[in-house]
Amino acid sequence: MESNLPHLDAEAAGAGRAMREWRPWRASPAVVLLAAILLVLIVPPTLFLINASIHTTKVDGSFDQLTLRYYGGLFTNPHFAGSLLNTLVYAFGSSIIALALGVVQALIVERTNTPGRGYVFLGAVISLGIPHVLYVVAWLLLLGRSGPVNAAIDVVLGAGRDGPALDVHSMWGMILIEGFGFAPLAFLLMSAVLRSADASMEEAAIMSGAGLLKTFRAITLRLSAPGLAAVLLLFFIRAVESFEVPALVGLAGNVTVLTTSIFQSERSVSPPSQGEAAAYSVCLLLIVALLLWWYGRLARHAHRYQTITGKGYRARLVDLGRARYFTALLLLLIFALAIVLPVAMLAFTSLQPFYEGPSADSLARLTLDNYRTVLEPGSFRDAVANTLVLGAATATLVVPLTAICAWLAARRWRGAWLLDQLATAPLVFPALVMSVAFLNVFVNLPLPLYGTLLSIVIASVVRHLPYGMRYAYAGVLQIHAELEEAAVAAGAGPSRVFVRVVLPLIAAALVSCWLFVFLLTVQSVALPLLLAGPGTELVAVTLFDLWQNGQVTELAAMGVLWLAFATAAGACFHVITRRYRVLLEGQ
Amino acid sequence: MTRASARRPQHRLLALVVGLALSVGPAFAEDDVDILLYKGADREQKLVDGARPEGQVVLYSAMIVNQALRPLAERFSRKYPFIKLSYWRADSEDIVQKISAEVRANNVVADVIEGTGVGELATQANLVQPYFAPALSAYPERYRDPAGLWAPTRLSYYSIAYNTRRVPADSVPKTYNDLLDPRWKGMIAWRIGTASGTPLFITNLRLAWGEEKAARYFEKLKDQKIVNFGAGSARTLVDRVVAGEYAIALNIFAHHPLISKAKGAPVNSQLMDPVPSTTATMSVVKGARHPHAAMLLADFILSAEGQEILLGAQYFPADPRVAPSPVLSPVVPGIAGVPENFVAPDTLLKFSESSEQIFQKLFR
Numbered sequence: 001m002e003s004n005l006p007h008l009d010a011e012a013a014g015a016g017r018a019m020r021e022w023r024p025w026r027a028s029p030a031v032v033l034l035a036a037i038l039l040v041l042i043v044p045p046t047l048f049l050i051n052a053s054i055h056t057t058k059v060d061g062s063f064d065q066l067t068l069r070y071y072g073g074l075f076t077n078p079h080f081a082g083s084l085l086n087t088l089v090y091a092f093g094s095s096i097i098a099l100a101l102g103v104v105q106a107l108i109v110e111r112t113n114t115p116g117r118g119y120v121f122l123g124a125v126i127s128l129g130i131p132h133v134l135y136v137v138a139w140l141l142l143l144g145r146s147g148p149v150n151a152a153i154d155v156v157l158g159a160g161r162d163g164p165a166l167d168v169h170s171m172w173g174m175i176l177i178e179g180f181g182f183a184p185l186a187f188l189l190m191s192a193v194l195r196s197a198d199a200s201m202e203e204a205a206i207m208s209g210a211g212l213l214k215t216f217r218a219i220t221l222r223l224s225a226p227g228l229a230a231v232l233l234l235f236f237i238r239a240v241e242s243f244e245v246p247a248l249v250g251l252a253g254n255v256t257v258l259t260t261s262i263f264q265s266e267r268s269v270s271p272p273s274q275g276e277a278a279a280y281s282v283c284l285l286l287i288v289a290l291l292l293w294w295y296g297r298l299a300r301h302a303h304r305y306q307t308i309t310g311k312g313y314r315a316r317l318v319d320l321g322r323a324r325y326f327t328a329l330l331l332l333l334i335f336a337l338a339i340v341l342p343v344a345m346l347a348f349t350s351l352q353p354f355y356e357g358p359s360a361d362s363l364a365r366l367t368l369d370n371y372r373t374v375l376e377p378g379s380f381r382d383a384v385a386n387t388l389v390l391g392a393a394t395a396t397l398v399v400p401l402t403a404i405c406a407w408l409a410a411r412r413w414r415g416a417w418l419l420d421q422l423a424t425a426p427l428v429f430p431a432l433v434m435s436v437a438f439l440n441v442f443v444n445l446p447l448p449l450y451g452t453l454l455s456i457v458i459a460s461v462v463r464h465l466p467y468g469m470r471y472a473y474a475g476v477l478q479i480h481a482e483l484e485e486a487a488v489a490a491g492a493g494p495s496r497v498f499v500r501v502v503l504p505l506i507a508a509a510l511v512s513c514w515l516f517v518f519l520l521t522v523q524s525v526a527l528p529l530l531l532a533g534p535g536t537e538l539v540a541v542t543l544f545d546l547w548q549n550g551q552v553t554e555l556a557a558m559g560v561l562w563l564a565f566a567t568a569a570g571a572c573f574h575v576i577t578r579r580y581r582v583l584l585e586g587q
Numbered sequence: 588m589t590r591a592s593a594r595r596p597q598h599r600l601l602a603l604v605v606g607l608a609l610s611v612g613p614a615f616a617e618d619d620v621d622i623l624l625y626k627g628a629d630r631e632q633k634l635v636d637g638a639r640p641e642g643q644v645v646l647y648s649a650m651i652v653n654q655a656l657r658p659l660a661e662r663f664s665r666k667y668p669f670i671k672l673s674y675w676r677a678d679s680e681d682i683v684q685k686i687s688a689e690v691r692a693n694n695v696v697a698d699v700i701e702g703t704g705v706g707e708l709a710t711q712a713n714l715v716q717p718y719f720a721p722a723l724s725a726y727p728e729r730y731r732d733p734a735g736l737w738a739p740t741r742l743s744y745y746s747i748a749y750n751t752r753r754v755p756a757d758s759v760p761k762t763y764n765d766l767l768d769p770r771w772k773g774m775i776a777w778r779i780g781t782a783s784g785t786p787l788f789i790t791n792l793r794l795a796w797g798e799e800k801a802a803r804y805f806e807k808l809k810d811q812k813i814v815n816f817g818a819g820s821a822r823t824l825v826d827r828v829v830a831g832e833y834a835i836a837l838n839i840f841a842h843h844p845l846i847s848k849a850k851g852a853p854v855n856s857q858l859m860d861p862v863p864s865t866t867a868t869m870s871v872v873k874g875a876r877h878p879h880a881a882m883l884l885a886d887f888i889l890s891a892e893g894q895e896i897l898l899g900a901q902y903f904p905a906d907p908r909v910a911p912s913p914v915l916s917p918v919v920p921g922i923a924g925v926p927e928n929f930v931a932p933d934t935l936l937k938f939s940e941s942s943e944q945i946f947q948k949l950f951r
Contacts, residue, residue, distance in 0.1 A: 062687075144830065145831065146831040146832060247817045248819065252814055252816055254815070260817065264780070264817075264951065354850055354852035355830050356829060356830055356831065356852065376653045443688045443689055443692040532675070533685075534645055534673035534674060534675045534696075535673060552830075553826075
């Protein structure tokens with residue numbers, strides 16, 4: 001770690017003094033350097049985005065005339081008001097569902113002695129391995145007109161209605177699928193928040209006679225408020241920017257949100273223009289900046305919530321007695337709904353020659369042909385190695401970078417708010433627009449980066465900065481500055497404080513962050529689509545070939561294989577982090 | 588260095604730097620343009636001699652990897668062991684996007700591009716150069732570009748797909764007017780967001796019937812409340828018909844239902860007069876670094892040997908001498924005896940914006 005940060009060592013004396021006086025407004029070279037790194041990463045694609053939003057595009061893709069019509073078009077679009085309302089309902093609804101599921105699971109796992117709780121972490125991480133598009137397809141198979149849910153309703157209520165009893169292509173369908181899809185991430189983020197929180201106040205409350213639910217409500221959740229708000233913010237922005245669920249679920253039911261409305265408008269010209277999507281992203285960028293600024297003001301009093309102090313911080317588990325079987329059942333139920341059901345649907349579909357809904361006939365048709373197609377010899381010859389390198393490199397770069405940025409931002413070093421803003425900005429770039437932006441950056445660069453794996457790594461790092469940032473921020477927020485002050489008083493410089501004090505305390509969050517970024521990176525398709533070329537084939541992009549040309553049954557087979565891969569990766573990690581935690585607690 | 592950089596002086600320095608930094612492959616000289624159009628008897632020998640020092644060729648194509656690109660690469664390298672063929676698969680729109688960025692930046696990686704709609708977009712954007720391929724003389728005139736900027740590689744025929752459980756045999760819509768039957772209201776879906784979806788359906792009828800008759804038809808079709816299928820390929824839409832989600836899908840690739848039907852799925856295709864058809868095209872990129880090898884590759888793909896490889900990927904070869912596979916021939920209009928309306932790439936592009944507007948006005 002220290003070798004990554006020679007500047008910190010070099011400046012240790014000066015910055016150390018700044019820390020000792022606790023006057024974070026003094027300019028810090030560390031902040032300047034990190035800001036410079038982030039700027040180099042983020043400014044080129046952002047400039048392209050802004051340019052794309054204010055220029056018409058010529059047929060060869062170059063910029064033509066200056067125009068504001070894309071911004072005008074956003075607001076004069078006849079579908080704007082309806083789409084905006086839908087977007088708000090959808091984003092709010094889905095983030096609430098995801099967060100509620102995540103919080104319930106995190107509380108049970110981190111605070112109670114419910115049996116089997118350790119596997120929730122594993123399940124959540126593994127489920128992140130399913131590409132989002134496939135997850136959505138699984139839900140559509142499940143809830144669709146010919147799916148088992150509607151079939152069951154028809155059996156109970158009798159068939160003969162005009163349409164399906166449950167029409168999943170609707171607002172509730174979108175909210176439900178997006179909400180469930182992000183529940184595992186919500187759980188991981190919230191458990192990072194709770195794990196590093198001191199439970200002594202909870203114990204005090206329980207000893208004073210407060211019930212368990214009351215304690216969770218009045219103490220645990222309130223203390224986690226900044227972390228909770230940060231996660232909610234992240235999900236809200238994610239949902240506003242999301243495309244898969246609105247396109248796959250919403251469009252077919254004529255429910256449009258802003259992203260799908262833009263998609264429909266930009267496809268009305270040929271070749272497709274990036275202008276409206278870019279203008280939309282720029283507006284989102286401003287809104288996110290505003291939200292972050294507002295959040296920063298809220299978190300100004302974050303020290304009130306700091307619960308990791310000089311005292312031991314490991315939360316003690318509440319003994320639930322008999323009720324622990326009930327909570328175990330609850331965990332099982334959530335697991336079944338969010339993961340087992342859609343995955344089972346995928347597995348079933350993958351064994352069919354064609355998909356016609358589960359029936360007695362379909363059981364007689366089981367076949368492995370789809371796996372044969374997906375695993376055709378040579379399919380992933382070079383792609384596997386490239387993919388693993390890409391995922392590992394991206395995660396290894398993102399995690400330390402965001403950990404330092406998050407610490408500086410949380411400690412309110414002068415200018416460090418900018419780090420937070422910069423690292424969060426890529427969240428609002430639609431992956432497709434970002435892909436075009438990076439393509440244009442790399443192909444024009446006087447360095448031979450274009451078409452290399454390194455160029456894809458750089459783009460992936462930018463894409464996943466926001467996730468790393470939120471993970472680390474949640475961890476850092478809860479560490480009381482007194483621990484660091486003590487280290488400073490003992491003569492440690494900022495780099496030493498960071499490595500010896502902060503890092504061990506947020507290590508657990510960072511380890512799961514690494515895995516999370518790794519899994520997100522290896523499954524992302526839209527971003528590397530244009531950056532990959534001959535020689536830099538990636539598994540996800542190769543599979544996208546199937547997505548474009550293949551049948552739904554083959555897609556399902558591919559989803560099951562992905563899941564097997566993610567399970568293997570997750571299990572390895574589980575073992576490693578377990579050992580690591582033992583080490584940590586032993587210290 | 589090239590015309591492109593002269594037109595954009597600000598890129599000259601950059602181009603120079605990039606050129607120096609990469610400095611792989613031979614410099615692009617004037618005779619390389621001539622070799623693309625060379626018709627002499629020693630053409631083959633000249634190409635082989637020129638390709639040897641080039642040593643490689645890069646293809647960007649929309650064809651499926653496992654059944655088309657990989658076998659093509661294997662057979663090509665068997666024929667010309669001194670040329671390394673590397674390929675990148677992507678959708679046609681992405682290929683054009685990547686190529687235009689490469690040409691603008693004077694950092695051209697691809698030599699040959701192939702896909703549906705690729706040729707015409709690339710032609711308009713001035714990204715490709717004319718070439719001569721002797722094999723083309725056997726191809727029908729209407730599938731060819733008089734300017735020689737693109738050559739046809741594989742054909743597509745479009746039809747409706749219907750679920751045989753939800754659409755009884757005696758009521759299968761056989762004409763476009765049959766689709767107006769109120770019994771199908773809300774049960775039909777079509778693909779939006781791609782040129783071969785709704786715009787092609789609309790363009791086909793405008794071309795065949797004239798604007799007025801077509802406009803009256805679309806007004807009536809509007810009442811059918813067609814479902815706008817927004818994400819996923821044409822193949823995915825057919826799968827939804829198989830699943831019974833929709834009874835009928837418009838303007839899908841006519842052979843997809845046949846492939847599923849062969850496995851026992853309750854689906855079939857129905858050609859309608861006129862059947863729209865399109866062709867995927869192949870072009871040589873401006874500033875290609877391996878022009879000789881590029882020509883050998885183009886010749887190979889257009890040869891009977893190359894066209895037969897496409898059969899294995901269930902494509903319809905553009906070469907009339909290579910017969911379509913027996914399973915799929917029922918949807919070839921010429922064999923089925925249904926009139927075909929070939930929508931040439933330039934026509935499709937010219938009409939797609941106005942057709943998309945008709946869609947936006949009536950069906951969104």
